[in-house]
Amino acid sequence: MKNITLGRYLPLDSIIHKIDPRAKITILLILLIAIFFDAGFIGYTIIGAFCLCIVFLAKLKITYVLKSLKPMLFMLTFLLILNVLMVRQGEILVTIGSFRIYSKAIFQTLYIVIRLFLIICLTTVLTASTKPLDLTLGLERLLSPFKAIGFPAHEVAMMISIALRFIPTLLEETERIMKAQASRGVDFKEGTLKEKISAIISLIVPLFISSFQRAEDLADAMEARCYNPEAERTRYKQLHWSLLDTVSLVSSVVIAAIIVTISVVA
Amino acid sequence: MSLAIEINDLYFEYEENAKTIDGISFVIEKGSYTTILGHNGSGKSTIAKLIAGLLEKKSGNIVVDGIELVEETLYEVRSHIGIVFQNPDNQFIGSTVRDDIAFGLENKCVDPNKMDEIINHFAKEVNMSEFLDHEPTKLSGGQKQRVAIAGILAMAPDIIILDEATSMLDPKGKREINELVSTIKQEKDMTVISITHDIEEAVQSDHIILLNQGKIESIGNPDKIFQNTKRIKELGLDVPFAYQVSEELCKEKLLNKTYINQEMLVNDLCQLYLKK
Amino acid sequence: MSIVFKEVEHVYSENTPFQYVALRGIDLTIEKGTMTAIIGHTGSGKSTLIQHINALLQPTKGSVQVEDYIITATNQPKHLKALRKLAGLVFQFPEYQLFEETIEKDIMFGPKNFKVDEETAKRLALKALKDVGLDESYLDKPPFDLSGGQKRRVAIAGILVMEPEIIILDEPTAGLDPQGTYEIMDVFKKLNQEGKTVIIVTHDMNHVLEYCDQAIVMNKGKIDKQCSINELFEKTEYLLDLSIDLPIITNFIYQLNKKGFSIDSSIKDIDNLIKAIKEAI
Numbered sequence: 129m130k131n132i133t134l135g136r137y138l139p140l141d142s143i144i145h146k147i148d149p150r151a152k153i154t155i156l157l158i159l160l161i162a163i164f165f166d167a168g169f170i171g172y173t174i175i176g177a178f179c180l181c182i183v184f185l186a187k188l189k190i191t192y193v194l195k196s197l198k199p200m201l202f203m204l205t206f207l208l209i210l211n212v213l214m215v216r217q218g219e220i221l222v223t224i225g226s227f228r229i230y231s232k233a234i235f236q237t238l239y240i241v242i243r244l245f246l247i248i249c250l251t252t253v254l255t256a257s258t259k260p261l262d263l264t265l266g267l268e269r270l271l272s273p274f275k276a277i278g279f280p281a282h283e284v285a286m287m288i289s290i291a292l293r294f295i296p297t298l299l300e301e302t303e304r305i306m307k308a309q310a311s312r313g314v315d316f317k318e319g320t321l322k323e324k325i326s327a328i329i330s331l332i333v334p335l336f337i338s339s340f341q342r343a344e345d346l347a348d349a350m351e352a353r354c355y356n357p358e359a360e361r362t363r364y365k366q367l368h369w370s371l372l373d374t375v376s377l378v379s380s381v382v383i384a385a386i387i388v389t390i391s392v393v394a
Numbered sequence: 395m396s397l398a399i400e401i402n403d404l405y406f407e408y409e410e411n412a413k414t415i416d417g418i419s420f421v422i423e424k425g426s427y428t429t430i431l432g433h434n435g436s437g438k439s440t441i442a443k444l445i446a447g448l449l450e451k452k453s454g455n456i457v458v459d460g461i462e463l464v465e466e467t468l469y470e471v472r473s474h475i476g477i478v479f480q481n482p483d484n485q486f487i488g489s490t491v492r493d494d495i496a497f498g499l500e501n502k503c504v505d506p507n508k509m510d511e512i513i514n515h516f517a518k519e520v521n522m523s524e525f526l527d528h529e530p531t532k533l534s535g536g537q538k539q540r541v542a543i544a545g546i547l548a549m550a551p552d553i554i555i556l557d558e559a560t561s562m563l564d565p566k567g568k569r570e571i572n573e574l575v576s577t578i579k580q581e582k583d584m585t586v587i588s589i590t591h592d593i594e595e596a597v598q599s600d601h602i603i604l605l606n607q608g609k610i611e612s613i614g615n616p617d618k619i620f621q622n623t624k625r626i627k628e629l630g631l632d633v634p635f636a637y638q639v640s641e642e643l644c645k646e647k648l649l650n651k652t653y654i655n656q657e658m659l660v661n662d663l664c665q666l667y668l669k670k
Numbered sequence: 671m672s673i674v675f676k677e678v679e680h681v682y683s684e685n686t687p688f689q690y691v692a693l694r695g696i697d698l699t700i701e702k703g704t705m706t707a708i709i710g711h712t713g714s715g716k717s718t719l720i721q722h723i724n725a726l727l728q729p730t731k732g733s734v735q736v737e738d739y740i741i742t743a744t745n746q747p748k749h750l751k752a753l754r755k756l757a758g759l760v761f762q763f764p765e766y767q768l769f770e771e772t773i774e775k776d777i778m779f780g781p782k783n784f785k786v787d788e789e790t791a792k793r794l795a796l797k798a799l800k801d802v803g804l805d806e807s808y809l810d811k812p813p814f815d816l817s818g819g820q821k822r823r824v825a826i827a828g829i830l831v832m833e834p835e836i837i838i839l840d841e842p843t844a845g846l847d848p849q850g851t852y853e854i855m856d857v858f859k860k861l862n863q864e865g866k867t868v869i870i871v872t873h874d875m876n877h878v879l880e881y882c883d884q885a886i887v888m889n890k891g892k893i894d895k896q897c898s899i900n901e902l903f904e905k906t907e908y909l910l911d912l913s914i915d916l917p918i919i920t921n922f923i924y925q926l927n928k929k930g931f932s933i934d935s936s937i938k939d940i941d942n943l944i945k946a947i948k949e950a951i
Contacts, residue, residue, distance in 0.1 A: 313783030
């Protein structure tokens with residue numbers, strides 16, 4: 129659990145940390161779209177440099193971001209092999225017996241890897257530089273115009289923030305139940321398939337039951353404190369849009385525009 | 395004197411024919427400290443939820459601060475009440491102490507610019523100022539309940555209901571909460587209702603409503619309620635220690651009245667000792 | 671001798687920023703057939719201590735011997751599971767571990783994990799159910815239909831069904847009403863009278879006074895004192911210094927003594943108290 133880098137918030141003091149979550153989410157979306165336009169070598173260099181700048185400004189180390197790629201290594205290798213076998217365009221680079229490796233195969237795979245790397249870079253920066261609750265708040269604000277067409281932006285955000293608040297509590301409870309069942313002879317590590325299933329059931333059922341009870345109690349507590357999702361509510365946490373946010377957003381739009389232009393023109 | 399709560403002929407069932415509340419009527423005066431006492435299963439645990447409209451009554455009527463509880467007045471009634479529930483974890487909504495106290499303020503549409511001041515004020519009242527940015531997993535049960543109380547006080551209700559608020563706490567936590575409630579009672583003009591099975595807590599209140607199997611067994615002040623020790627024991631409750639001791643001493647003709655307050659008993663016994 | 675701890679230390683999350691020494695230099699012996707109370711403030715290491723007895727935790731230093739089994743940091747008894755049967759541990763709010771469709775099935779869960787056959791398991795389950803004061807009619811009921819106190823008894827039956835010689839309880843009466851509390855404590859009293867070693871972690875000093883033979887006082891991960899109940903309550907100042915509440919009766923005597931009386935502070939019941947007051951006046 130402690131080794132997951134993707135998704136974890138790091139309390140550093142960087143300029144990226146100070147950007148409004150709404151801006152960050154929007155920038156992520158804009159750049160993600162730009163990444164999917166094929167602007168060739170120049171395009172990838174431009175956007176690659178921009179992303180690396182962001183990583184640097186967020187005071188993150190490239191090695192940290194690379195760690196997030198590790199789980200994908202297997203898939204990427206598989207992709208490389210697939211492409212090498214399937215793609216027969218471009219110049220022939222290497223000939224091994226009757227088997228030929230074409231340049232386009234290599235480049236295509238390379239571009240996929242670069243895209244993946246950039247996406248992971250950006251999402252890692254987003255989650256590392258934004259507290260989960262600020263992220264939720266940012267999402268809620270961005271989605272609130274959709275309330276007009278019936279999308280329950282506030283309720284979704286409330287659900288996410290309560291879920292986040294209870295993750296540590298649930299982890300503690302899982303440990304407690306595991307110990308209680310271990311005291312009844314359950315072995316969570318070894319055993320036949322049947323025994324393992326029985327072990328998991330003895331863990332999951334109590335967890336579910338106590339979670340339902342918890343949900344009921346929470347709902348009662350919230351309502352008793354006059355919670356009404358449909359009524360107007362003020363918010364303790366305020367988001368303030370600043371010059372920094374505008375500058376960041378504008379520069380991302382500019383970069384994206386450049387990329388799209390290059391890919392369309394070339 | 396005006397009434398904080400008025401209950402008339404209340405009936406409620408969790409399931410068909412499982413008469414949880416079987417015809418209850420009582421009143422609670424404004425500014426009083428009332429304990430609703432009963433063993434587990436006496437129905438006391440559903441009363442707080444019925445008063446706040448969290449459970450739907452089968453029949454009867456509930457009036458809070460002069461407002462009758464019906465679907466339309468649900469939110470209005472709730473704004474007059476603050477409930478501290480039993481499980482410290484399952485009523486802690488915010489990710490930090492600060493956020494949890496803010497939750498109630500958000501619901502009441504308090505101006506966000508004023509929230510910090512209010513939060514700091516009430517955190518101080520419950521002695522949790524140092525913990526404002528702490529997460530709930532780092533707090534003890536007693537601390538979490540204190541935060542719950544702060545959150546409720548911040549909403550300025552007229553009535554505060556403690557629904558077995560100390561039953562899941564260790565002795566230290568219980569003491570913290572009981573002292574805090576005592577202070578609230580003295581300093582604020584609030585009606586306090588405590589729902590519990592703890593006898594030593596119950597004797598601190600002005601009035602006791604004793605429940606048994608969904609019906610009212612008796613209503614009165616602590617002295618009156620504990621007279622019938624045999625019945626109290628039959629109902630699965632403890633008799634206050636001071637009462638047990640003084641009852642025996644009366645039999646030995648050393649005392650001529652029974653006590654429910656330990657301090658008073660100690661003082662009077664000492665006076666007898668010194669006179670010797 | 672039932673249980674022996676030798677210089678036991680337990681460190682959580684060793685070599686990480688979250689490192690925490692929960693137990694240090696623990697030496698203790700718990701004799702067979704005793705009823706021992708483990709007391710101390712929250713965070714003093716009580717829960718960590720008891721989890722060593724059924725090998726849920728292993729000491730980071732030192733050794734724990736339970737009957738013929740020895741648990742150390744590096745080796746575990748090969749028959750770890752058998753130790754879980756020998757020493758039954760009931761956690762706080764054990765009703766949260768219930769999960770089966772019927773009470774009978776839930777209680778049988780333990781024996782089944784030890785490869786006991788269906789028939790014997792059923793027999794043991796019925797006996798365990800009766801031992802906690804519930805009758806046959808409960809067997810087919812879903813555990814979730816019961817009251818809190820009843821659920822707790824079913825959960826306890828789920829441990830007693832394995833016929834442990836050592837029974838360890840972590841705050842067995844937390845959250846129960848007075849009636850429920852008596853019923854549960856009676857179960858353990860009976861088991862102790864049958865010769866089982868009972869260890870109770872508790873904050874309820876009234877229970878310590880009423881039911882236990884000896885007490886182990888823990889303070890900040892160390893054992894502060896191990897002594898008989900009489901010894902423990904003779905020196906009320908000691909308990910107050912450690913912020914441990916006194917039982918109601920002991921506190922009452924303490925208050926009287928503060929104001930001039932000199933009553934024996936190890937008195938356990940009201941009858942003796944009345945006699946003492948009578949003599950004094």
